[in-house]
Amino acid sequence: MTADPAPRPLRTFGRRRGHRLRQTRSTLVETLLPVLRLPPVGLIDLDALFPAPKRAVWLEIGFGGGEHLATQAAAHPDVGFIGCEVYIDGVGSLLRHIDRLGLENVRVHDGDAREVLARLPDASLQRVYLLFPDPWPKARHHKRRFISPSALDMLSRVLTDGGLLIFASDHADYAHWTLENLTGRPDFQCLAGTPDDWRRPADWVESRYEAKARTAGARCFYVQFQRQERTPGL
Template identity: 45%
Template sequence: MTEPRRERSTEAFFGRRRGKPLTDLQSQRMRDLLPRLRLDLDTAPSSDLKTLFAAPVDLVRLEIGFGGGEHLLHRIEENPRTGFIGVEPFVNGMAKFLRAVAETPGDRIRVYEDDATRVLDWLPDASIDHIDLLYPDPWPKPRHFKRRFVNPGNLDRFARVLKPGGAFNFASDIDTYIDWTLSHCDRHAAFEWLATRPVDWHTPYAGWPGTRYEEKAIREGRKPCYLRFRRV
């Protein structure tokens, strides 16, 4: 008898889930720290997301696909009155981040290690001040474009959870994805592109620390692009 086909549990905007075997310390952090910081999507969120955090915060910021967490850790240290939600389905990236978080206060951090669309659908309306989508998987082959995270459905999700005037930052070194994102955001009534001069395309965000992926892209001759959008 043929086993019935199972529906996908995620929308599969990310690629592989695992890389090299974790070190003993990374595995320990995943066991000990992840359950404490992980969002519980089975429980309805408070209408005020600031209550997610043990420390008092004024703003809530979401980073989707934070990799090893270099940018997220920098922003946490830079913004002591902001609470952060980080989503990263790649196990090795989450483990690296948690190892670093163990050395810093974790009272302004919550994480999720699966599909970011689940978090977006869980969040209350107009609850997020800022969304970062930095160097997402470009899915460069046309037959894979449907797996790019920027699409009409996810922009609808961003529009719902962002507060009016909230920010959406997108960075990439892949020309086709940059054009793709500009085109999709231009067609979406909720987003305004904030560039006013040609140089704005290639001007890093304020306080930008750079990432290892970005350094690699520059070495290989690809020019980073930083797009800024506002929720209107």
């Protein structure tokens, strides 16, 4: 008798593809994506992932069109970047930025970020960006939000001591949800005080979704959580 397969986690995303991929993106998905894709199975060896050694590895979950990721990667060539996105048009858009900028420090997972979190070594990431995640505003859909106790356990495992979870949203309820989920956890410390402190940091790189939200006059919330030092032996 075989054991029941583990239940699939709930989807935290909407559609995975649009109508038809534009020609340039489609070509890059066929040619460049296979080169930049993470190895398909097993523990991810971060030392072997990039052509040159990196001082740190940063992960972006749900990079959308990849504008933030590409700008950060161009500004920090000594850092390795892993980008995760399920929407293939967004992956194609990131590939176009990588190609145009000649970036050599980005690797891509065209799938659910939780698959990557499960395969990363302990204490291996210095930063994780979760920018404007799908807010799933209806109460019956809250369970689809990326921030959940199980996702935070995964993030806690892969972040280094002192590593940062960097969150932004234009959805006040999701911002409060995030704070509630992290408050009381001994492994994370919120670096902002009251919601009035949830302002955009000075050296911030704007994402595409954020630019749209700000143009539409939405209030955006920015907050960072720091992975606390691990207690030896626990």
